[in-house]
Amino acid sequence: MRSFSYQRAxxxxxxxQALAVTAAATTPLTEASSQPLAxxxxxxxxxxxxxxxxxxxxxxxxLAGNWAQVDLDGGNLKLGALAHMSxxxxxxxxxxxxxxxxxxxxxxxxxxxxxxxxxxxxxxxRTRCSYFRDVSYAECNKRNPGSGCAAMDGFNRMHAVLGTSxxxxxxxxxxxxxxxxxxxxxxEITSKSGPRSMSFAEFHRAPGDTxxxxxxxxxxxxxxxxxxxxxxxxxxxxxxRDRQSYEFALASAAVALDLQNGVINDARLALGGVATxxxxxxxxxxxxxxxxxxxxxxxxxxxxxxxDARGRQHNAFKIALGKxxxxxxxxxxxxxxx
Amino acid sequence: xxxxxNSPRSGFDRRAxxxxxxxxxxxxxxxxxxxxxxxxxxxxxxxxAPVQVTLRINGDSRTLALDARTTVLDALRExxxxxxxxxxxxxxxCGACTVLLDGQRVVSCLTLASAAEGREITTIEGLAEGGKxxxxxxxxxxxxxxxxxxxxxxxxxxxxxxxxxGHADSDDNIREYMSGNICRCAAYPNIVAAVKQAAxxxxxx
Numbered sequence: 001m002r003s004f005s006y007q008r009a010x011x012x013x014x015x016x017q018a019l020a021v022t023a024a025a026t027t028p029l030t031e032a033s034s035q036p037l038a039x040x041x042x043x044x045x046x047x048x049x050x051x052x053x054x055x056x057x058x059x060x061x062x063l064a065g066n067w068a069q070v071d072l073d074g075g076n077l078k079l080g081a082l083a084h085m086s087x088x089x090x091x092x093x094x095x096x097x098x099x100x101x102x103x104x105x106x107x108x109x110x111x112x113x114x115x116x117x118x119x120x121x122x123x124x125x126r127t128r129c130s131y132f133r134d135v136s137y138a139e140c141n142k143r144n145p146g147s148g149c150a151a152m153d154g155f156n157r158m159h160a161v162l163g164t165s166x167x168x169x170x171x172x173x174x175x176x177x178x179x180x181x182x183x184x185x186x187x188e189i190t191s192k193s194g195p196r197s198m199s200f201a202e203f204h205r206a207p208g209d210t211x212x213x214x215x216x217x218x219x220x221x222x223x224x225x226x227x228x229x230x231x232x233x234x235x236x237x238x239x240x241r242d243r244q245s246y247e248f249a250l251a252s253a254a255v256a257l258d259l260q261n262g263v264i265n266d267a268r269l270a271l272g273g274v275a276t277x278x279x280x281x282x283x284x285x286x287x288x289x290x291x292x293x294x295x296x297x298x299x300x301x302x303x304x305x306x307x308d309a310r311g312r313q314h315n316a317f318k319i320a321l322g323k324x325x326x327x328x329x330x331x332x333x334x335x336x337x338x
Numbered sequence: 339x340x341x342x343x344n345s346p347r348s349g350f351d352r353r354a355x356x357x358x359x360x361x362x363x364x365x366x367x368x369x370x371x372x373x374x375x376x377x378x379x380x381x382x383x384x385x386x387a388p389v390q391v392t393l394r395i396n397g398d399s400r401t402l403a404l405d406a407r408t409t410v411l412d413a414l415r416e417x418x419x420x421x422x423x424x425x426x427x428x429x430x431x432c433g434a435c436t437v438l439l440d441g442q443r444v445v446s447c448l449t450l451a452s453a454a455e456g457r458e459i460t461t462i463e464g465l466a467e468g469g470k471x472x473x474x475x476x477x478x479x480x481x482x483x484x485x486x487x488x489x490x491x492x493x494x495x496x497x498x499x500x501x502x503x504g505h506a507d508s509d510d511n512i513r514e515y516m517s518g519n520i521c522r523c524a525a526y527p528n529i530v531a532a533v534k535q536a537a538x539x540x541x542x543x
Contacts, residue, residue: 003385006406110518245517
């Protein structure tokens with residue numbers, strides 16, 4: 001690991017100041033020389049791999065006093081960015097009112113990592129693309145812009161089939177973000193000019209021509225929390241992977257439904273393990289609304305969700321698998337007893 | 339001519355040697371840095387200079403001179419002479435380095451020592467009391483829950499947390515909540531049995 005200096009931030013202003021010191025506005029966040037340290041489960045790992053090379057770490061854990069709340073307030077949910085995954089996954093009221101959130105967190109990583117990793121860091125976790133993580137591959141447009149992509153013609157079984165570009169097919173690896181995007185969450189970002197709120201759906205950026213830029217978060221800004229309006233007791237997170245536990249998704253689905261007399265009044269669907277960014281499947285939602293779910297409708301919704309999917313040599317199976325995951329998740333949500 | 343072969347205990351002891359060697363190694367930087375202690379401003383450090391980090395390990399306070407890059411795992415093994423916590427993957431994937439931080443299990447290989455300052459670290463060495471093994475240690479022996487033993491300290495620390503979290507109530511839950519600890523000898527069925535054996539005693543105590 002390259003050397004760096006470590007400092008602890010006592011309050012948000014000190015943290016923002018320390019992070020902004022060396023940050024040029026044009027630097028992608030992931031390349032900024034000052035990086036915030038929360039759980040460290042992605043950052044320290046990638047620093048050991050020499051993929052990330054910050055010169056300064058700003059430990060923001062002392063801010064947890066203000067930014068770690070789990071607050072169900074009048075039918076809405078507020079989550080602090082420094083709340084730990086395990087804390088939210090095991091929260092009884094979150095589990096009851098937002099099972100899709102609790103399960104997306106519970107089914108991710110290991111118990112140890114869930115005790116360390118924070119919600120803010122979770123949505124910033126970086127791809128598990130093996131060509132990105134291994135610096136001995138010269139070609140990686142995300143790590144080294146303009147160098148090419150070793151995954152395109154490499155072993156791409158784990159790679160994305162949705163949201164890809166001619167530059168990058170790396171899968172967004174997280175689970176929690178699918179729950180957030182399905183529930184129309186807002187993300188709160190704090191910068192020197194104060195906090196601002198934006199739709200979580202606009203937070204991640206598809207790779208396009210600039211796969212090194214993964215989110216709209218700029219150097220010198222911090223995620224301070226998330227907010228969700230309304231409750232979604234009829235919601236599920238279904239995750240299919242190579243082993244039953246402690247593995248990234250091959251395909252996953254976050255589903256939330258609002259039923260009235262058996263008719264789908266509102267439907268939310270997001271896909272994980274198959275796309276370059278947290279993926280909202282709005283076309284599938286449109287197929288479901290106003291209908292009663294049966295096998296045929298579930299299949300039509302799944303087809304709509306993957307209509308634009310494009311498989312490559314080793315990952316085309318994810319299209320068929322992803323459709324089955326969507327159909328199964330929908331049936332699971334319908335069968336829930338609320 | 340003697341046929342006597344020294345037993346590892348009476349002659350050369352690998353663990354004692356390693357522990358002693360680590361202790362000697364750390365004595366040098368500590369002495370060398372002692373005069374500069376006040377120059378270590380908590381903010382804006384020179385990345386090349388060691389930092390004084392005070393860790394609470396198994397109830398004791400240890401002040402160590404560490405490179406900022408040092409993880410809790412390396413601080414324990416290389417600087418504090420506590421080699422019970424094991425380095426497997428060093429990337430948070432295998433769980434061999436699991437310790438408790440303020441009572442919660444974490445992987446010490448991805449935890450910076452500096453970030454653990456002021457928090458209580460519990461390692462496998464801190465479990466036995468007055469020569470009596472912790473119930474989970476005893477259960478691992480009783481149930482033959484290991485073969486090579488390399489993952490065992492991490493398994494035991496994780497298993498204690500699993501019980502305290504309330505996740506040892508079924509075989510399925512034990513498997514799910516012990517999934518962060520890989521056992522390459524595949525002692526998994528016996529590990530489940532050990533967790534089940536120790537759980538009532540831990541929850542009672």
